[in-house]
Amino acid sequence: MKRTHHCNQLRPAQIGEIVTLSGWVHSRRDLGGLIFIDVRDREGRTQTVFDPSDLPRELFEQAAALRSECVVSVTGKVRARPEGTNNTKIATGEIEIGVAALEVLNMAEVLPFPVDDPEVARTVNEELRLQYRYLDLRRPEMTRNLRLRSKVATAARVYFDEEGFLEVETPTLFKSTPEGAREFLVPSRVNPGKFYALPQSPQQFKQILMVAGVEKYFQLARCYRDEDQRADRQLEFTQIDLEMSFIEREDIYQLIEGLLKRVWKSALGMDITTPFLRLSFAEALNRFGIDKPDLRFGMELCDLTDAFRASAFKVFSGAIAAGGVVKAINAKGLADATQGQIETMTEHAKSFGAKGLAYIKVEKGEWKSPIVKFFSEAEKTALREKLKMEEGDLILFAADQWLNACEILGKIRLYCADVLKGQRRLTIPGNRFDFLWVVDFPLLAFDKEQNRWYSSHHPFTAPVAEDVPFLKDDPKKVRGQHYDIVVNGVELGGGSIRIHRPDVQKVIFEEVLQIPPDLVKARFGYMLEAFKYGAPPHGGIALGFDRLCAILCGTPSIRDVIAFPKTAKGTDLMTDSPGSIEPKQLRDLHIELKVPPAKGVTTG
Ligand code: ASP
16 A cells, blocks of 8 residues: 555665655654654564755654654655664664655554563563553564464464365354363353353364364364463463374374474474474373473482382381382582572472472582481482482482372472573573473373372373273273373473274273263263264374464463463453443343342343
8 A cells, every 4th residue: 555665675775766664653763953763564664764954844843743653654765874874783774764755644642651662561561561462562572473473373284284184163162061171151042041162172073073084184273261370371272283083193293293393494494303202101200200391401300219218217218118209309509599499499399298398408518408317328328329419419309109209309390490590500592492292191190089080181082002901990000192292391282092982982981980971971972972983093182372382482471472362360451351241131141140240230
């Protein structure tokens, strides 16, 4: 429309051309009687110069009245900047435009926060940014994120198309299956008293698509989970979701490695190495204390169970006698940990039910710790050798049941790494990406409160074939054909090979998960029915698209890669939602509010 070039396009080659640029007033400087205006659009910015000696007075005054973020169209001649005034920070920094004509397309009021300075923007309160998201998104840093997100989506679509996948949309109005996270419910006006649920993922639909013979499905799917907002989660989020027929786990690994290779190349121009490392769940916990290990630093967990089996230190030998383990990590160089840091670590241990945290500081050649006096020489030697103890080390112990001991140290390991990073004693380059697959998860986990087994992934995950005989008598032994893809300590996604036989699926629902048969029928009957008519073996995976984009953008928050995210309380500050509704709307939906009505709503 009103432009010949975008604001990141002009170079010395265009000197002498008459051009028109349109965009926002990024900045205005009045210098030596001249007005300098940087015009910005999505692509970048260009300096324009208003010289009163070349321009009608009225036009110059118009320019003088422009504020940040007014929308303008300027026409003028491209010229070289005067000697010594080039701006090497921007791509158009060698030229400027001597303005001949200006059209003010719209004025802008004084902004609630400036968008032209990344340093200032960083200090702006996030709530204000979310309330005025359209201004926040004008910031080049945010535009970059949106652009990168779009690029990743396109790269994924092209990749899946090349691999023979069909993009199929699945419904957003789904049925309630309250097995996993809490769902969002949508009342049905025409079916009084009935509700839809928003899908937590397209899981059932994608499996049904396999029964429908689609063979290779993918979708950039919107998912909804009504969870209490833990750090950096969103109530609605996007998955790269896929499902394939006639495959084994290896096929998914290969496919996703190819996808990530493609995505990293197109988004960051980086070649990543495949195949990725694979760790079993047991090994990941044993070595890193977590099922999504960050492999960018060591500090691995060390098992000391054999060394302390007969220890005079009863906290250790007692834990072992009760079927537990003794494990430790060596936080190299952290003997100078402060009391406060030790307390934080102790709190981490206590959050897993431990009574306290045993540790040794190696300082001035001495082992400083109240527990060392209980250790025999053999035990000390074992510690020294296994943990490679040296001056300045901090040794931290966990004596507990295996999973707990691993998880305690896993959490403390991450904490110690953060402390070391904060002190610049551990540096991890921003462009380092350590990918791995975590495999061989237990199919089931035990819920002590409800005294029953539940699926560690979801109830459609197939058991590892050789473990099937233990399903009924020793469920904890059964591994699932479930896999997670992890990068830098972040779970990027997960999936599984599914159960495709209706009889096996029914056993899992009714006998292992102990869901009453009538509930199974009401919730999953249609799936069991579908599986009766020739369901192919199939499996799939879903990657968190927002998380993936955040990693690629190098931002810790997924809110930075979502155009209109919600706050931790689930509110949209720009549109002010969720909001009240009219009594008539409630009546139409056959809903009566029992809670004290929110402001503006009467139940009438
Ligand atoms: N639907 C699963 C999830 O959202 C992923 C999968 O199994 O494909 O976690």
